[in-house]
Amino acid sequence: MPFQPLPQDQPSCTVECPACGHRWLVYQQQLGLLGSCTVCDAARPRYTGSVAPGSGRQVSFGSFRRLLDEPRLLSLIEEALGLRPLYAERFADAQGREVPLEDIHYALQGNAEWQGQVYNLHMSRAR
Incomplete structure (x- = not known):
């Protein structure tokens, strides 16, 4: 099974x-x-x-993708990870290399502070 x-x-x-x-x-x-x-x-x-075990504030990859139109999430990605949005669901690092969206989600979920910010964005939209 x-x-x-x-x-x-x-x-x-x-x-x-x-x-x-x-x-x-x-x-x-x-x-x-x-x-x-x-x-x-x-x-x-x-x-x-x-990813940040035990915090209870995980946001699934699907929910994370649905937040990509949120300016506060884009700002977090730029400020915390140093990535800039290209278009749609694509981001690039300082050297212009594309960074997989899964890696961005993983990095944000792996830091308790960033995870909390993503969770708060998700919950404010869910309400």
């Missing part, structure tokens, strides 16, 4: 493909059960850590 998360569960662990470096969030229960990278299809991504 495949893993089925509970409705209140949120992915909290990050895995990285050893071949292409792509990172994405998974549920803790999925560690060790993962098949292949969603980008290059290489087998067995490796665990790289959890």
Whole structure:
């Protein structure tokens, strides 16, 4: 039987493909059960850590994506991570290299202060 998360569960662990470096969030229960990278299809991504454990303020990747039209989130991404928006869901670093949106979400969720700001934006919109 495949893993089925509970409705209140949120992915909290990050895995990285050893071949292409792509990172994405998974549920803790999925560690060790993962098949292949969603980008290059290489087998067995490796665990790289959890996002701000125990804070209870995690924002799922899908909810994070829905906040990308929020100017306060764009300001946070620019100020905290030094990234500038390009267009749509694309951001670049100071050297002009594109940064995957998953990496931005991971970085913000991995810092309790930034995670709290994203959570507050999400909750103010959810109300």
